[in-house]
Amino acid sequence: DVATSYPDPVHIAVIGGTGLQSLPNFTLAATLNVSTPWGIPSSPISILHHPSPTTGKPIPIAFLSRHGLNHELAPHEVPSQANIAALRSIGVRTIIAFSAVGSLREEVRPRDFVVPDQIIDRTKGIRPFTFFEGGMVGHVGFGDPFDEGLAKVVRKCGHSLEGEGVTLHDKGTLVVMEGPQFSTRAESNLYRSWGGSVINMSALPEAKLAREAEIGYQMICMATDYDCWHTTEDVNVEMVMGHMKANSENARRFIGAVLDALSAQEHSDLVSAKHLEGQMKFAGGIT
Numbered sequence: 001d002v003a004t005s006y007p008d009p010v011h012i013a014v015i016g017g018t019g020l021q022s023l024p025n026f027t028l029a030a031t032l033n034v035s036t037p038w039g040i041p042s043s044p045i046s047i048l049h050h051p052s053p054t055t056g057k058p059i060p061i062a063f064l065s066r067h068g069l070n071h072e073l074a075p076h077e078v079p080s081q082a083n084i085a086a087l088r089s090i091g092v093r094t095i096i097a098f099s100a101v102g103s104l105r106e107e108v109r110p111r112d113f114v115v116p117d118q119i120i121d122r123t124k125g126i127r128p129f130t131f132f133e134g135g136m137v138g139h140v141g142f143g144d145p146f147d148e149g150l151a152k153v154v155r156k157c158g159h160s161l162e163g164e165g166v167t168l169h170d171k172g173t174l175v176v177m178e179g180p181q182f183s184t185r186a187e188s189n190l191y192r193s194w195g196g197s198v199i200n201m202s203a204l205p206e207a208k209l210a211r212e213a214e215i216g217y218q219m220i221c222m223a224t225d226y227d228c229w230h231t232t233e234d235v236n237v238e239m240v241m242g243h244m245k246a247n248s249e250n251a252r253r254f255i256g257a258v259l260d261a262l263s264a265q266e267h268s269d270l271v272s273a274k275h276l277e278g279q280m281k282f283a284g285g286i287t
């Protein structure tokens with residue numbers, strides 16, 4: 001059964017990336033087809049019921065597959081405005097986003113997780129990247145592109161799984177490139193010289209749009225390859241998918257732990273993004 005809305009506000013969302021197109025261990029409560037002024041999202045939104053670890057009461061969690069249900073959208077085709085607007089319209093104030101990344105550092109080995117704290121934007125400005133245009137002028141701060149409060153929760157959960165084979169790096173600078181082609185070796189080495197830790201094609205404009213929508217946003221990266229600086233062998237999709245598949249159990253365990261932690265404080269200021277309210281400063285136009 002497909003609906004267009006859910007009776008209760010859904011505060012927490014997970015955006016799944018390559019290799020994490022669904023969360024099968026959760027109870028599906030509803031499937032929503034949401035449309036927005038910016039079009040329709042990458043996939044229907046699944047509402048999953050996650051039992052609160054404190055009360056046992058089911059907490060609704062939204063899940064959206066960034067590349068579509070069958071991975072049919074390339075990174076530059078993802079309708080990020082529609083994705084963020086659709087999630088915001090059902091009440092989402094906290095997003096945990098997953099992404100496969102290439103490693104730019106020896107110590108970040110394939111299958112390691114990274115909680116990035118910075119971004120370098122190497123997209124080409126061809127993806128629609130703002131809600132503020134067409135007469136409405138707005139500027140948001142983006143000095144810290146991720147939500148440090150969410151990052152703390154995520155890091156704690158990741159470290160609690162260290163005995164179960166999860167290796168987590170607490171910080172890192174994420175380079176976001178346009179793609180869909182991977183980098184040249186000269187580019188890969190340049191990003192290393194800039195201090196880049198990992199690289200993907202997906203955190204932007206998602207993180208910028210989430211900030212504009214006053215939604216707390218944290219990405220969890222899983223390394224699926226060493227980018228081409230490392231070897232003479234080029235990165236390929238089989239490599240990315242292979243590591244993703246082999247480590248998907250850890251990714252699911254990780255997200256389960258994060259959802260436990262966030263559901264336990266579903267109504268806290270952190271999850272309801274109270275700290276982001278009123279951040280938007282309008283410069284004029286339609287207000």
Ligand code: ADE
Nearest residue numbers: 100101102199200201227
């Ligand atoms: N996603 C996964 N691996 C990647 C890489 N090496 N470069 C860019 N995006 C990626």
